[in-house]
Amino acid sequence: MTQALSVRVTATEGPYRPVPVEIPPGTTRIDVAMAYGKAGDCIIDLGLMDPRATAFPSPAGFRGWSGGARDGFFVATDDATPGYVPGPIPAGTWTILLGLYRVPPGGAEVALTIRLDDAPRPDWSPEPAAEIRHPSPGWYRGDLHCHTHHSDAQGGPELLHEAAQQAGLRFLAVTDHNTTTQRRYFSPRSTPDLVFIRGEEITTAEGHANVFGAEDWIDFRMTAPADAHLLAGAVRRARGLLSINHDKPPIPWRHDLPALDCMEAWQSHWFAGNWISLARYDERLRAGRRISLIGGSDWHQPATPAPSGPLGLGRPATALWLPELSERAVLRALRAGRGYVTEGPDGPHLAVTTGGVPMGGTRLGGPDWTVEAEVRGAAGDLLVWVDAGGTVAEQEIPAEDWIGRLTLPTPDRFLRAEIVAVASRPRLEAEFLQALEGRSLPAGLTRGDIATQPLRRALCNPIYVG
Numbered sequence: 001m002t003q004a005l006s007v008r009v010t011a012t013e014g015p016y017r018p019v020p021v022e023i024p025p026g027t028t029r030i031d032v033a034m035a036y037g038k039a040g041d042c043i044i045d046l047g048l049m050d051p052r053a054t055a056f057p058s059p060a061g062f063r064g065w066s067g068g069a070r071d072g073f074f075v076a077t078d079d080a081t082p083g084y085v086p087g088p089i090p091a092g093t094w095t096i097l098l099g100l101y102r103v104p105p106g107g108a109e110v111a112l113t114i115r116l117d118d119a120p121r122p123d124w125s126p127e128p129a130a131e132i133r134h135p136s137p138g139w140y141r142g143d144l145h146c147h148t149h150h151s152d153a154q155g156g157p158e159l160l161h162e163a164a165q166q167a168g169l170r171f172l173a174v175t176d177h178n179t180t181t182q183r184r185y186f187s188p189r190s191t192p193d194l195v196f197i198r199g200e201e202i203t204t205a206e207g208h209a210n211v212f213g214a215e216d217w218i219d220f221r222m223t224a225p226a227d228a229h230l231l232a233g234a235v236r237r238a239r240g241l242l243s244i245n246h247d248k249p250p251i252p253w254r255h256d257l258p259a260l261d262c263m264e265a266w267q268s269h270w271f272a273g274n275w276i277s278l279a280r281y282d283e284r285l286r287a288g289r290r291i292s293l294i295g296g297s298d299w300h301q302p303a304t305p306a307p308s309g310p311l312g313l314g315r316p317a318t319a320l321w322l323p324e325l326s327e328r329a330v331l332r333a334l335r336a337g338r339g340y341v342t343e344g345p346d347g348p349h350l351a352v353t354t355g356g357v358p359m360g361g362t363r364l365g366g367p368d369w370t371v372e373a374e375v376r377g378a379a380g381d382l383l384v385w386v387d388a389g390g391t392v393a394e395q396e397i398p399a400e401d402w403i404g405r406l407t408l409p410t411p412d413r414f415l416r417a418e419i420v421a422v423a424s425r426p427r428l429e430a431e432f433l434q435a436l437e438g439r440s441l442p443a444g445l446t447r448g449d450i451a452t453q454p455l456r457r458a459l460c461n462p463i464y465v466g
């Protein structure tokens with residue numbers, strides 16, 4: 001059976017247009033195709049909800065989202081398009097969800113073709129998840145932000161898996177946009193060498209946020225700034241962590257700022273405007289928030305293997321101190337701020353303590369603090385100490401393996417450290433420009449920024465003043 005619908009959307013309505021479709025009993029496959037006058041000012045996203053869906057935030061009913069990456073999909077009892085959920089097809093009112101990302105002033109006509117099939121098909125069942133606990137305490141590096149063809153990347157999970165192994169990463173959060181279907185591949189494939197973290201990137205026109213560690217899909221359909229607080233509540237109920245992403249142009253966070261566990265203060269190469277995200281992170285710390293600092297590459301896996309480089313997977317990497325390598329240990333360390341962000345899997349090491357208090361911890365105020373920084377791989381660069389008032393001290397890093405000690409007055413609200421490139425800067429700048437291969441600079445970046453902005457190589461989580 002085939003249905004044809006014509007839907008007119010306007011520039012003044014909300015960000016989502018639900019289109020109800022009646023699905024009769026016995027249906028085993030639904031195919032949907034969309035056609036419209038795609039242009040720079042007209043981009044329509046596409047998704048599907050089943051009869052269990054309720055108003056935002058819905059705990060159930062999600063059957064798929066492809067955003068603007070696809071103009072069609074299928075969902076069947078035994079299989080589905082990447083980004084969509086296979087399984088039972090209950091009779092009732094389903095909803096094709098149109099995301100009105102860009103609509104011209106005069107509106108747009110969207111043509112939908114729905115084909116239903118009732119041929120016998122088997123039931124789909126997922127492979128069991130691999131619950132890995134590698135009992136070896138130490139520092140582990142991973143990437144907390146990347147994508148496959150389950151959202152808007154070209155490459156499949158197998159290629160991303162291979163790239164993570166080649167990069168030497170030990171944990172990886174695959175955060176496809178508004179979907180969790182990438183887990184069909186990744187959840188059974190954690191090993192003691194590489195643990196996969198459950199992830200989803202909540203993607204809206206007003207900002208993006210990652211969810212880590214939630215078992216179920218988290219609803220992304222925010223329509224008002226205050227809906228961010230409902231999102232945070234849904235993530236807490238799912239026992240996940242919430243982290244806002246790349247809070248800088250071209251996609252800053254414009255929703256209300258909800259309760260956060262983490263903030264992605266470094267996304268892609270440092271020169272991709274990350275000083276803006278870092279300034280906003282410090283502003284939130286000055287306001288009294290305690291938010292773990294993390295980083296992620298936002299790598300979109302290509303259709304073929306890509307060489308590693310300064311714009312690749314794991315750049316930057318988030319380094320965490322873990323009592324064991326497991327998803328549970330990674331989530332606990334993220335929440336506690338027990339780590340730092342470094343330029344890549346082979347980037348500098350930066351671990352800071354004061355009076356036995358590690359990064360992410362709290363130390364009581366006093367007449368002064370003696371701080372200690374363990375640094376590797378940054379000889380000739382600069383170690384910069386920062387509190388709520390700005391830079392409080394700088395130390396030249398004299399050796400590749402160095403422990404720096406310093407006594408400071410009690411910091412203002414928090415203290416964190418960063419490694420700024422000095423001796424390494426000419427090499428790192430040249431590698432960045434070569435990696436662009438003639439492409440334009442990242443959004444908002446100018447040659448003046450490259451010439452004048454400090455080039456951070458590592459950022460550690462703050463220690464708070466109690």
